[in-house]
Amino acid sequence: MAMTSPDTAGLPPRRRFAGSRDLWRRLPVTAKIGALMLLFWVLTVLTVSLWPLADPLAMVGRRLQPPSGEHWLGTDALGRDVFARTMYGAIWSIPIAFVVVACAVVIGSTLGALAGFFGGWNDSIIMRLVDVTVSFPPILLAMAVAAVLGPGLANASIAMVIVWWPIYARLMRAQVLEKRENEHVEAAVAGGAGRLRVLGVHILPLCWAPTLINATMDFGQVVLLAASLSFIGLGATPPSPEWGSMISEGATKFYSWWIAFGPGMAILSVVLATSFLGDGLRDLFDRRSA
Amino acid sequence: MTYHPRKGLAALMLAGSALIAPPALAQDSDTLVIARSMDVNSLDPSRAFCDTCQFYLTAVYETLVTLAPDNQSLVPNLAESWEVNEDFTEFTFKLKDATFADGSPVEASDVIWTFNRLKNVKGSPSFLMDGLTSAEAVDAKTVKFTVDAPNSEFLNKVSAPYTGIINAEVAEANGAVSDDTAAEADKAESWFLANSAGSGPFQLASYSPEAELRLSRNESYHGEAPAFAEVVVTQIQDAVSQAQALETGQVDIAMQIDPDTAQSIRSPEVTTEVIPSYNFVYIGFIPGAKGMDGKLTAEVRDALASAIDYDGMLDFTVGGNGEKQAAPIPNGFPGTAGLTPRSQDVEKAKQVLADAGLSDLKLVAGYPNDNIYGVDFNIMMQKVQQDFAAIGVELELKPLTWAVWRDELGTGEWPVTAIYYAPDYYGSGQYVAYFGMIEGFPWVGRAGVGNDELVVNPAESDLYAQALASAGDEADAAYQKLGEEMMKDAIIIPLVSPNLVLAYRNDIEGVRYSACCNLPLAEISRN
Numbered sequence: 001m002a003m004t005s006p007d008t009a010g011l012p013p014r015r016r017f018a019g020s021r022d023l024w025r026r027l028p029v030t031a032k033i034g035a036l037m038l039l040f041w042v043l044t045v046l047t048v049s050l051w052p053l054a055d056p057l058a059m060v061g062r063r064l065q066p067p068s069g070e071h072w073l074g075t076d077a078l079g080r081d082v083f084a085r086t087m088y089g090a091i092w093s094i095p096i097a098f099v100v101v102a103c104a105v106v107i108g109s110t111l112g113a114l115a116g117f118f119g120g121w122n123d124s125i126i127m128r129l130v131d132v133t134v135s136f137p138p139i140l141l142a143m144a145v146a147a148v149l150g151p152g153l154a155n156a157s158i159a160m161v162i163v164w165w166p167i168y169a170r171l172m173r174a175q176v177l178e179k180r181e182n183e184h185v186e187a188a189v190a191g192g193a194g195r196l197r198v199l200g201v202h203i204l205p206l207c208w209a210p211t212l213i214n215a216t217m218d219f220g221q222v223v224l225l226a227a228s229l230s231f232i233g234l235g236a237t238p239p240s241p242e243w244g245s246m247i248s249e250g251a252t253k254f255y256s257w258w259i260a261f262g263p264g265m266a267i268l269s270v271v272l273a274t275s276f277l278g279d280g281l282r283d284l285f286d287r288r289s290a
Numbered sequence: 291m292t293y294h295p296r297k298g299l300a301a302l303m304l305a306g307s308a309l310i311a312p313p314a315l316a317q318d319s320d321t322l323v324i325a326r327s328m329d330v331n332s333l334d335p336s337r338a339f340c341d342t343c344q345f346y347l348t349a350v351y352e353t354l355v356t357l358a359p360d361n362q363s364l365v366p367n368l369a370e371s372w373e374v375n376e377d378f379t380e381f382t383f384k385l386k387d388a389t390f391a392d393g394s395p396v397e398a399s400d401v402i403w404t405f406n407r408l409k410n411v412k413g414s415p416s417f418l419m420d421g422l423t424s425a426e427a428v429d430a431k432t433v434k435f436t437v438d439a440p441n442s443e444f445l446n447k448v449s450a451p452y453t454g455i456i457n458a459e460v461a462e463a464n465g466a467v468s469d470d471t472a473a474e475a476d477k478a479e480s481w482f483l484a485n486s487a488g489s490g491p492f493q494l495a496s497y498s499p500e501a502e503l504r505l506s507r508n509e510s511y512h513g514e515a516p517a518f519a520e521v522v523v524t525q526i527q528d529a530v531s532q533a534q535a536l537e538t539g540q541v542d543i544a545m546q547i548d549p550d551t552a553q554s555i556r557s558p559e560v561t562t563e564v565i566p567s568y569n570f571v572y573i574g575f576i577p578g579a580k581g582m583d584g585k586l587t588a589e590v591r592d593a594l595a596s597a598i599d600y601d602g603m604l605d606f607t608v609g610g611n612g613e614k615q616a617a618p619i620p621n622g623f624p625g626t627a628g629l630t631p632r633s634q635d636v637e638k639a640k641q642v643l644a645d646a647g648l649s650d651l652k653l654v655a656g657y658p659n660d661n662i663y664g665v666d667f668n669i670m671m672q673k674v675q676q677d678f679a680a681i682g683v684e685l686e687l688k689p690l691t692w693a694v695w696r697d698e699l700g701t702g703e704w705p706v707t708a709i710y711y712a713p714d715y716y717g718s719g720q721y722v723a724y725f726g727m728i729e730g731f732p733w734v735g736r737a738g739v740g741n742d743e744l745v746v747n748p749a750e751s752d753l754y755a756q757a758l759a760s761a762g763d764e765a766d767a768a769y770q771k772l773g774e775e776m777m778k779d780a781i782i783i784p785l786v787s788p789n790l791v792l793a794y795r796n797d798i799e800g801v802r803y804s805a806c807c808n809l810p811l812a813e814i815s816r817n
């Protein structure tokens with residue numbers, strides 16, 4: 001038992017990595033639904049340009065027409081097809097969320113791991129920086145950064161990475177601090193392994209589960225924050241069919257409910273999907289915090 | 291602390307009911323409630339400059355002359371009669387017997403003090419007193435003004451609500467100064483946010499920014515008493531919420547409902563009237579912008595203006611509820627009767643651009659991300675973007691916050707912008723003074739960005755002097771020529787003059803739109 005980390009203590013060790021089919025089978029139903037919804041959006045991003053949809057930037061009908069057989073979600077104030085715009089909107093929202101989460105994970109985890117492993121003034125500086133960043137409400141900080149950099153999705157992404165990395169720094173630091181004390185690490189140090197080798201080979205591989213779970217759940221939150229920034233005019237610039245800016249257009253034409261309905265449902269589905277999937281993954285990998 | 295679900299639920303319901311129950315039901319009361327998104331910059335008549343200020347100042351202060359309901363002719367207000375000399379340089383007003391809210395009489399000295407303060411305080415509306423050289427009291431009830439050059443529009447200018455007469459004694463006692471040092475020495479602006487010192491039918495009761503503006507009846511008003519004892523302007527941000535407040539009876543009048551929203555109002559207890567307005571939205575070209583290097587010549591600007599589908603614009607921005615407008619002078623103002631609005635000519639536009647070697651022109655448009663007079667600027671600019679794309683011009687859109695837009699305007703950050711204008715009085719001169727390509731005028735600086743020669747039109751200054759030195763048909767003819775010249779400048783391209791929606795409960799009477807004063811509150815009553 002001495003070599004078993006607390007993570008795997010409650011699970012039969014051999015079954016843990018018994019193949020992806022097994023993993024899928026053990027996922028709760030909600031997580032499977034979430035995974036399928038997310039898969040749908042990823043496929044949409046990859047293939048939407050091949051779909052027989054109307055041009056999302058072109059006028060295709062009269063303005064403010066309610067949903068019909070021809071325009072499934074009606075037309076907006078410029079006579080553009082809301083359904084086509086919603087589907088094309090995924091091209092903006094999904095990759096951005098992916099990039100933002102990936103950057104936040106890489107930056108946050110690296111800094112967190114260094115802080116936790118080396119301790120001392122490294123730890124102090126990095127963690128104070130984290131404290132300062134998380135002491136601002138995320139939307140406010142993102143607004144401030146985006147307002148300074150100017151509108152545009154690239155700037156909004158930078159703003160969101162700045163808001164998000166500290167979470168991963170904290171997560172990773174806590175994990176590293178804990179795993180650093182494991183006996184197998186002591187054994188590796190005693191065996192003459194270098195510090196970076198100890199960190200990279202003996203500690204980090206045990207720390208990824210909470211980060212992965214958190215990243216999955218944050219994916220939806222990033223989509224939501226990106227949409228919020230666009231809604232207040234700091235994200236996507238027109239005429240991009242970004243979900244947040246579409247909802248903003250819909251809000252001024254409130255009685256044409258269909259303009260905001262499409263992108264609203266799209267955001268809802270992504271956020272729900274990632275929450276479901278994240279919950280399921282946590283049940284599987286991180287029993288303690290479930 | 292343990293969580294008590296029931297308590298939580300009760301708290302939620304309580305909070306919910308607070309939202310549902312209107313704070314004060316407007317109907318059948320002595321209070322008039324108006325829904326509006328307020329844009330107040332100040333409540334000091336000499337410093338205020340906003341659409342809300344227009345009707346507030348009209349209710350609380352009185353001008354020498356005012357605009358009749360026909361929105362064209364001037365009628366007596368504080369002045370019972372007036373005389374103008376032959377070359378429009380001397381204006382003599384005879385005051386009627388009127389009193390301020392504190393009971394003291396309105397005298398020539400108050401008028402002179404007010405006009406001097408307006409001029410010297412150098413606030414946003416101070417341009418109204420440009421050219422005023424002397425103001426003297428002939429006797430206690432007669433006042434004479436002299437201007438440095440003929441100005442046939444001076445009479446119209448003193449109908450602007452910003453020229454409302456202030457009780458000089460009261461204002462001075464609270465820090466107001468009217469002499470040359472007023473720009474620095476006058477400390478009364480904050481006093482005016484909580485008090486008023488006018489002779490109008492109402493007085494300021496209280497003002498809380500972004501929330502509420504409350505007026506109470508001036509009980510010692512010298513004229514006919516207004517019907518309402520109290521007027522409350524309540525802050526409601528968007529058209530949809532204003533319409534809902536109107537339908538539920540929370541408010542009596544909603545001031546900023548756009549025609550699309552007006553169509554969706556189904557309550558039989560609400561009246562909506564769609565009427566033409568004197569407001570307009572326009573795009574402005576900035577040839578002096580960074581990276582333009584003389585590319586935006588008058589021909590190119592004209593070609594770009596020809597690319598715009600004006601009929602489509604009218605449909606997409608206001609659902610057809612508006613008018614096209616030729617020059618940057620609103621339809622119905624002097625000199626506009628003979629002007630023909632631009633029309634789309636894609637082939638010509640393409641040809642001109644090809645000849646100029648600009649077939650792959652790229653432009654950036656910076657504009658405030660806002661919704662004004664029912665026009666969503668994002669929608670409007672996306673339409674411009676589509677129209678420009680049809681002639682091969684790529685327009686990048688940069689919607690900005692107001693603060694950023696104001697900072698960047700005049701620095702040449704972008705070659706295209708978009709904004710709106712509403713009149714302060716009836717007269718075309720104010721538009722020449724703002725949009726004219728005459729040395730030293732505001733838009734020359736904005737469009738030229740230091741290179742005035744790019745945009746100055748020498749013909750305009752003579753025509754402007756000619757217009758101000760004449761009246762009637764002669765002035766109209768000069769303004770028409772000025773309108774034609776400004777169209778040739780192709781700096782200001784009016785896109786739409788949106789219609790205005792008057793929306794009010796059926797029991798409200800007397801709601802009208804005034805070119806100077808927006809909504810004259812004293813004329814409104816309840817049946």
